[in-house]
Amino acid sequence: MDKVFIEGLEVAVKIGAYEFERAIIQCLHLDLTCAFDIRPAAATDDLSKALDYAALAESIQQFAQSVQFELLETFAERLAQHLLGEFNLPWLRLKLVKPGVNPLAQRVGLEIERPCSD
Numbered sequence: 001m002d003k004v005f006i007e008g009l010e011v012a013v014k015i016g017a018y019e020f021e022r023a024i025i026q027c028l029h030l031d032l033t034c035a036f037d038i039r040p041a042a043a044t045d046d047l048s049k050a051l052d053y054a055a056l057a058e059s060i061q062q063f064a065q066s067v068q069f070e071l072l073e074t075f076a077e078r079l080a081q082h083l084l085g086e087f088n089l090p091w092l093r094l095k096l097v098k099p100g101v102n103p104l105a106q107r108v109g110l111e112i113e114r115p116c117s118d
């Protein structure tokens, strides 16, 4: 299956398990890969037949503005379900990085695939 992706999207969101995090907005770095058949768009040169990555990015930003969670896991799962439904996607991979959390690590975060491949 073809893939449409966004890499390095900066997303501002209220997220964190600790008390001090409930009052601040933090920036996550997001990579998204979506399975999508590009042939109808390629055959017609028509954006309406494509998976519009600008629309994906806008939907992600709006979702992030409308929620507040403690865990990256919750944010990832809810966002994945939101995108699968809104864009009628058969599969996606979503990677979230929360920068600056652990001084001994370059990056921490998680990656999910939905529907699961295993």
Ligand SMILES: Nc1nc2c(c(=O)[nH]1)N=C([C@H](O)[C@@H](O)CO)CN2
Pocket (backbone or CB within 6 Å): 015, 016, 017, 018, 021, 070, 071, 072, 073, 098, 101
């Ligand atoms: N698996 C996770 N571990 C941790 C999370 C998380 O969302 N998922 N969150 C935190 C804290 O919010 C931390 O990022 C604050 O610096 C700790 N561990």
